[in-house]
Amino acid sequence: MRIRYIVVFTGAGVSRESGLPTFRDVDGLWIKYPIEEVATIDALVRNTEKVLEFYNIRRRKILEAKPNAAHYAIASLEKKYNTVVITQNIDNLHERAGSTKVIHLHGLITQNKCMCPTPHYYDIDITDDRTIDLRLGDKCEGGSQLRHNVVLFGEAVENMEIAYSEVQKADIFIVVGTSLKVYPAANLVYYTRPDAYCFCIDPDESLNLPANFCHIKSRAVKGVPWIVNFLLENPQEISSIMKEGKIVLE
Numbered sequence: 001m002r003i004r005y006i007v008v009f010t011g012a013g014v015s016r017e018s019g020l021p022t023f024r025d026v027d028g029l030w031i032k033y034p035i036e037e038v039a040t041i042d043a044l045v046r047n048t049e050k051v052l053e054f055y056n057i058r059r060r061k062i063l064e065a066k067p068n069a070a071h072y073a074i075a076s077l078e079k080k081y082n083t084v085v086i087t088q089n090i091d092n093l094h095e096r097a098g099s100t101k102v103i104h105l106h107g108l109i110t111q112n113k114c115m116c117p118t119p120h121y122y123d124i125d126i127t128d129d130r131t132i133d134l135r136l137g138d139k140c141e142g143g144s145q146l147r148h149n150v151v152l153f154g155e156a157v158e159n160m161e162i163a164y165s166e167v168q169k170a171d172i173f174i175v176v177g178t179s180l181k182v183y184p185a186a187n188l189v190y191y192t193r194p195d196a197y198c199f200c201i202d203p204d205e206s207l208n209l210p211a212n213f214c215h216i217k218s219r220a221v222k223g224v225p226w227i228v229n230f231l232l233e234n235p236q237e238i239s240s241i242m243k244e245g246k247i248v249l250e
């Protein structure tokens with residue numbers, strides 16, 4: 001098969017290796033701020049100030065974090081292939097590593113949005129420290145309170161239709177660092193073409209993968225550069241890797 005179009009779908013396992021935990025990890029931040037008090041649409045309405053404070057902290061942690069080898073390897077695919085990244089992560093580490101086409105399903109924390117019926121979106125100026133934190137009373141041009149562009153529990157996941165159609169175009173589909181337990185994003189693995197080569201890079205033995213996937217059992221920082229190196233240097237080897245069904249890199 002001639003490889004033209006690559007879609008990479010990433011989750012928390014990729015960001016975690018840059019030191020960014022999620023609420024599924026045991027982390028001090030989530031103990032101080034329980035999910036139901038900061039990560040739901042209900043909390044945003046009832047306790048806006050606390051939700052803004054929580055995402056200000058996460059935004060600053062994300063700005064301090066750095067892309068890792070997995071982010072850079074994914075970005076390097078653009079040297080040779082039409083590549084699209086679909087991510088469940090709210091950080092901008094793919095963009096900072098050089099990926100130019102990134103679809104965020106759960107929002108992008110370096111943007112603000114408002115509560116207008118059709119929201120206004122604003123990129124924050126990360127070079128100006130005074131603009132990084134959001135406070136009660138910060139408003140959009142339509143006069144509504146600004147919030148971080150992060151999808152909360154109770155809100156619709158963004159860009160799913162675009163994501164489905166991207167996966168259907170993929171000659172190679174690579175899933176990295178996602179538990180495949182968060183829906184609707186987890187449905188993406190069922191939208192691949194029958195002739196696509198599909199890989200999942202994750203250390204978790206118990207992942208529930210469709211039969212057409214090759215499971216590369218590895219952390220993202222090791223497994224992603226490994227498969228990307230084949231795609232850039234020896235793409236003819238990809239079909240024989242696929243036939244293995246499962247590969248353990250440790």
Ligand SMILES: [Zn+2]
Nearest residue numbers: 114116140142
């Ligand atoms: Zn607005």
